[in-house]
Amino acid sequence: xxxxxxxxxxxxxxxxxxxxxxxxxxxxxxxxxxxxxxxxxxxxxxxxxxxxxxxxxxxxxxxxxxxxxxxxxxxxxxxxxxxxxxxxxxxxxxxxxxxxxxxxxxxxxxxxxxxxxxxxxxxxxxxxxxxxxxxxxxxxxxxxxxxxxxxxxxxxxxxxxxxxxxxxxxxxxxxxxxxxxxxxxxxxxxxxxxxxxxxxxxxxxxxxxxxxxxxxxxxxxxxxxxxxxxxxxxxxxxxxxxxxxxxxxxxxxxxxxxxxxxxxxxxxxxxxxxxxxxxxxxxxxxxxxxxxxxxxxxxxxxxxxxxxxxxxxxxxxxxxxxxxxxxxxxxxxxxxxxxxxxxxx
Amino acid sequence: xxxxxxxxxxxxxxxxxxxxxxxxxxxxxxxxxxxxxxxxxxxxxxxxxxxxxxxxxxxxxxxxxxxxxxxxxxxxxxxxxxxxxxxxxxxxxxxxxxxxxxxxxxxxxxxxxxxxxxxxxxxxxxxxxxxxxxxxxxxxxxxxxxxxxxxxxxxxxxxxxxxxxxxxxxxxxxxxxxxxxxxxxxxxxxxxxxxxxxxxxxxxxxxxxxxxxxxxxxxxxxxxxxxxxxxxxxxxxxxxxxxxxxxxxxxxxxxxxxxxxxxxxxxxxxxxxxxxxx
Amino acid sequence: xxxxxxxxxxxxxxxxxxxxxxxxxxxxxxxxxxxxxxxxxxxxxxxxxxxxxxxxxxxxxxxxxxxxxxxxxxxxxxxxxxxxxxxxxxxxxxxxxxxxxxxxxxxxxxxxxxxxxxxxxxxxxxxxxxxxxxxxxxxxxxxxxxxxxxxxxxxxxxxxxxxxxxxxxxxxxxxxxxxxxxxxxxxxxxxxxxxxxxxxxxxxxxxxxxxxxxxxxxxxxxxxxxxxxxxxxxxxxxxxxxxxxxxxxxxxxxxxxxxx
Numbered sequence: 001x002x003x004x005x006x007x008x009x010x011x012x013x014x015x016x017x018x019x020x021x022x023x024x025x026x027x028x029x030x031x032x033x034x035x036x037x038x039x040x041x042x043x044x045x046x047x048x049x050x051x052x053x054x055x056x057x058x059x060x061x062x063x064x065x066x067x068x069x070x071x072x073x074x075x076x077x078x079x080x081x082x083x084x085x086x087x088x089x090x091x092x093x094x095x096x097x098x099x100x101x102x103x104x105x106x107x108x109x110x111x112x113x114x115x116x117x118x119x120x121x122x123x124x125x126x127x128x129x130x131x132x133x134x135x136x137x138x139x140x141x142x143x144x145x146x147x148x149x150x151x152x153x154x155x156x157x158x159x160x161x162x163x164x165x166x167x168x169x170x171x172x173x174x175x176x177x178x179x180x181x182x183x184x185x186x187x188x189x190x191x192x193x194x195x196x197x198x199x200x201x202x203x204x205x206x207x208x209x210x211x212x213x214x215x216x217x218x219x220x221x222x223x224x225x226x227x228x229x230x231x232x233x234x235x236x237x238x239x240x241x242x243x244x245x246x247x248x249x250x251x252x253x254x255x256x257x258x259x260x261x262x263x264x265x266x267x268x269x270x271x272x273x274x275x276x277x278x279x280x281x282x283x284x285x286x287x288x289x290x291x292x293x294x295x296x297x298x299x300x301x302x303x304x305x306x307x308x309x310x311x312x313x314x315x316x317x318x319x320x321x322x323x324x325x326x327x328x329x330x331x332x333x334x335x336x337x338x339x340x341x342x343x344x345x
Numbered sequence: 346x347x348x349x350x351x352x353x354x355x356x357x358x359x360x361x362x363x364x365x366x367x368x369x370x371x372x373x374x375x376x377x378x379x380x381x382x383x384x385x386x387x388x389x390x391x392x393x394x395x396x397x398x399x400x401x402x403x404x405x406x407x408x409x410x411x412x413x414x415x416x417x418x419x420x421x422x423x424x425x426x427x428x429x430x431x432x433x434x435x436x437x438x439x440x441x442x443x444x445x446x447x448x449x450x451x452x453x454x455x456x457x458x459x460x461x462x463x464x465x466x467x468x469x470x471x472x473x474x475x476x477x478x479x480x481x482x483x484x485x486x487x488x489x490x491x492x493x494x495x496x497x498x499x500x501x502x503x504x505x506x507x508x509x510x511x512x513x514x515x516x517x518x519x520x521x522x523x524x525x526x527x528x529x530x531x532x533x534x535x536x537x538x539x540x541x542x543x544x545x546x547x548x549x550x551x552x553x554x555x556x557x558x559x560x561x562x563x564x565x566x567x568x569x570x571x572x573x574x575x576x577x578x579x580x581x582x583x584x585x586x587x588x589x590x591x592x593x594x595x596x597x598x599x600x601x602x603x604x605x606x607x608x609x610x611x612x613x614x615x616x617x618x619x620x621x622x623x
Numbered sequence: 624x625x626x627x628x629x630x631x632x633x634x635x636x637x638x639x640x641x642x643x644x645x646x647x648x649x650x651x652x653x654x655x656x657x658x659x660x661x662x663x664x665x666x667x668x669x670x671x672x673x674x675x676x677x678x679x680x681x682x683x684x685x686x687x688x689x690x691x692x693x694x695x696x697x698x699x700x701x702x703x704x705x706x707x708x709x710x711x712x713x714x715x716x717x718x719x720x721x722x723x724x725x726x727x728x729x730x731x732x733x734x735x736x737x738x739x740x741x742x743x744x745x746x747x748x749x750x751x752x753x754x755x756x757x758x759x760x761x762x763x764x765x766x767x768x769x770x771x772x773x774x775x776x777x778x779x780x781x782x783x784x785x786x787x788x789x790x791x792x793x794x795x796x797x798x799x800x801x802x803x804x805x806x807x808x809x810x811x812x813x814x815x816x817x818x819x820x821x822x823x824x825x826x827x828x829x830x831x832x833x834x835x836x837x838x839x840x841x842x843x844x845x846x847x848x849x850x851x852x853x854x855x856x857x858x859x860x861x862x863x864x865x866x867x868x869x870x871x872x873x874x875x876x877x878x879x880x881x882x883x
C-alpha cells in the first residue's frame with residue numbers, strides 16, 4: 001500500500017452534482033505530489049478530504065497503513081498550510097508555532113527547544129516575539145510552515161500557499177518549500193493552479209478536471225506526453241486535428257503520419273496535437289509524411305518570434321517560426337510535424 | 346463674505362442644544378456639590394461615601410451591573426458564535442429577532458418579569474400546583490430579580506456586539522487550530538474568544554453602563570428595598586427634596602460611566618484593537 | 624464544518640428566554656378573568672377596550688406621541704446639519720466637538736433628567752411640556768448624528784462637486800442633492816429616535832407633572848396600584864406599535880434605496 005491512499009472518494013454537496021467522482025490517488029512516502037487544475041476541478045476539495053475538513057460521501061482515506069476516513073480533524077496528525085496562512089493574530093510567532101506542541105502537552109522546556117530549532121530552520125529566529133501583522137507575506141508563509149512541521153506530522157498539505165505572494169517571492173518560496181520538504185523527507189500534497197510552479201517542484205503531478213484525475217505522472221511525462229485533450233490544452237498544446245489509426249501509423253485526408261510517442265489507449269478515431277513551437281516550417285526539405293500544406297492567414301509579431309495562423313485542410317493551425325525571412329499572409333507553406341513531438345490522443 | 350466660516354453655522358444648533366441643555370444643566374447641578382456652603386470641599390462626598398446606606402446602594406449598583414455583564418457574556422458567546430456561522434439570510438432573521446425586544450418599552454419588559462416572578466406569578470403558581478413548594482417563593486423585589494430583568498434588557502445588545510465581531514473571524518484560523526490538535530472547545534476558547542475581545546469589550550461597556558443607569562427595571566423588580574443609584578437619585582431629588590444628595594449621586598454616576606469606558610478602552614488598546622467610541 | 628448540537632440547543636434556549644416573556648404577556652391579555660394568569664381563561668378583547676377607555680392612558684398616549692414627534696423633529700433639525708458638517712469638514716477641535724455631540728450617550732438618563740428638571744423647570748420656570756420636548760430631543764440627538772452621519776459618509780462627495788460644477792450653490796446642493804440621497808438614513812434615524820423618545824422613562828419621570836405624564840410612566844403608575852390584564856393589553860398595543868413602525872421603516876428604507 002502506498003503511504004497515502006485515497007480510494008473511490010465521492011463528494012457531492014447537494015446530493016446531485018458530484019464534486020469528486022470515485023477519485024483515487026496514491027502517494028509514495030517522501031514524495032511531493034501536486035494537484036493541478038482550473039478552479040472548480042476539485043483539487044482543493046481533495047485536499048480538504050485528506051485533511052478531514054470534508055467527509056466524503058463514499059470512499060476511504062489511508063495514511064501509513066491506518067484508516068483516517070472518519071477520524072476527526074484534531075485527532076489526525078497532518079500538517080496544513082492554508083492559502084491565507086491562518087496564523088493566530090493574537091499570538092506571537094513563537095506562540096503560534098508552539099500551539100501544536102501545547103496541544104500535545106509537551107513540557108515547557110521541550111516546547112521552547114523545538115520552537116527555537118524550527119525558527120532557525122526557516123531563518124526567522126529574530127522574529128520570535130513579533131506578531132503576524134508585523135511580518136511580510138513571505139515571513140508569514142514560513143511561520144505557517146514552521147507551525148505545521150514542528151509537531152512532526154505524518155504528512156504535509158499545502159493549499160495554494162504561494163498565491164498570495166508577488167511573483168518574485170513566489171519563485172523564491174517555492175524553492176524553499178521544496179528544499180525543506182526534501183530535507184525533512186515529509187510526504188506532501190500541494191494544490192495549485194499555476195502550472196510552472198507545480199512542475200518545478202513536484203515529483204508527480206495529478207491534473208484534475210471536473211472531479212476526476214485525468215493524468216497522474218511525472219511533470220516531464222505530462223508535459224511531453226499528455227494523455228487527454230484537456231491535459232494537452234492545459235500544458236500548452238494548441239493544434240488539434242482529427243486522425244485515424246491505420247496500419248502502423250495514422251492517416252487523415254490521405255496524408256500519412258507517424259508518432260514516436262507511445263500511444264494512449266483508444267479507438268480508431270483519434271486526435272493529433274502538437275505545440276506551435278514544435279511545428280517546423282519547411283523550406284527546401286522534403287521529409288516522409290507528417291507534412292501538412294497550407295496558406296498563411298495571419299502573421300503576429302511576438303517580439304522574439306513570429307506566429308503564423310495557417311489555413312490547412314485540417315483546420316487552422318498555429319505555428320511559431322523564427323524563420324528568416326518571415327512569411328507573409330497569402331504565402332504557401334509546408335508544415336512539418338516531427339514524429340517525436342506529435343502526440344496522439 | 347468669509348466663505349470658510351459659513352459652514353460652521355451648521356454646527357451651531359447642535360452645539361447650542363447640547364451645551365445649553367446638557368452641559369450647562371449638569372454643571373449647574375454637579376459643581377455646587379463641590380462647594381457646599383460656598384467653600385471648596387468634598388464634605389458632601391465624604392458624607393455620602395461613609396454612609397453605609399448609600400454605600401450599600403453604590404455597591405449593589407456595581408455588583409448587579411457586573412453580574413449582569415458576566416451573564417450576558419457567558420450566554421452571548423455561544424449564541425453569537427452560532428449565529429455568526431449561519432447563512433446570510435437566516436442570520437439576518439436571527440439578528441432581527443434578537444433586537445426586536447430593544448424596541449419594546451422597558452416598562453413592558455419589566456412587567457413581563459413581574460408576571461413571571463411575582464407571588465401570584467407563573468413560576469410560583471406552577472410550582473405550587475405541582476406540589477414542589479407549599480408557599481410562594483419571594484423572587485420579586487430581590488437583587489436577583491433586578492439581575493434577571495437587566496440581563497433580559499441587555500442581552501440583545503451583547504449579542505449584536507459579538508456577532509459583528511465574530512463574523513470577521515474566518516474559519517481557516519479555527520481549522521488551523523484543529524489541524525494542530527485542538528478540539529472544537531479548545532479552539533473556541535483559545536482562538537475565537539480572544540479574537541472576539543473587541544466585541545466583548547464594546548458589549549460589556551454598553552451592558553455595564555446600561556444596567557448601572559437603568560431606572561424602570563430596578564424600580565419595578567427591586568423595589569424600595571433594593572435601590573440602585575438611579576432609583577436613589579429620583580427618591581432623593583423628587584421625593585425627599587434632598588438635592589445635595591442627588592447632585593453627589595449624579596456626579597458619581599457620571600464618574601462611573603466615564604471610568605468604565607476609560608478602563609475598557611485602556612484594555613482594548615492593550616490588545617491593539619479599535620477604541621470604543623460612543 | 625459540522626454544527627454542534629450543543630450550540631443549537633443553547634441558542635434555542637436563549638431565544639426562548641428572550642421571547643417567552645413577551646409572548647406570555649400577550650397571551651394573558653386575552654383572558655376573560657380579571658386577574659393575570661396563565662393559561663388565559665377564555666378569549667376576550669375587553670381588556671383592550673378598557674385600555675382605550677382609560678383616560679389616563681389615552682391622555683398619556685397623546686402626550687407621548689406629540690412630544691416624541693416634536694422632540695425627534697428637533698433632534699433631526701439640529702442633527703442633520705451637524706452631521707453634515709462633521710462628515711464633510713475638517714477643523715481643529717473636530718474630535719472634541721464629535722465627543723461633545725455624542726456625550727448624551729455617556730450621561731445616565733436619570734442625571735440628565737434631574738439636571739434638566741432643576742434647570743428648565745425650576746430655574747427657567749418653563750412649561751413642563753417644553754422641558755420634556757427639550758430633554759427628549761437631547762437624549763435622541765445622537766441617533767441623528769450617528770445614523771445620518773453614516774449615510775452622509777457613504778455618499779460620494781463627488782456628486783456634490785458635480786452639482787456645484789453645474790452651477791448650484793452649496794445650499795442648493797444640500798437640499799436638492801444631498802438630502803434626497805440620504806433620505807433612507809434620515810427615515811431610519813427618525814424612526815429609531817422616535818421609538819426611543821416614546822419609550823423613555825428615566826428622563827421623563829423627572830419632567831412630569833400633574834396632567835403631564837407620558838405613556839410609559841402612566842403604565843408604571845398604574846401597575847403600582849392595579850394588577851390586571853389591562854396592563855397586558857397595553858403592553859401588546861405598545862409592542863404592536865413598535866413592530867408597525869419598524870415595518871414601515873423597512874418599507875420606506877427599501878423604497879428609498881431603490882429610488883436613490
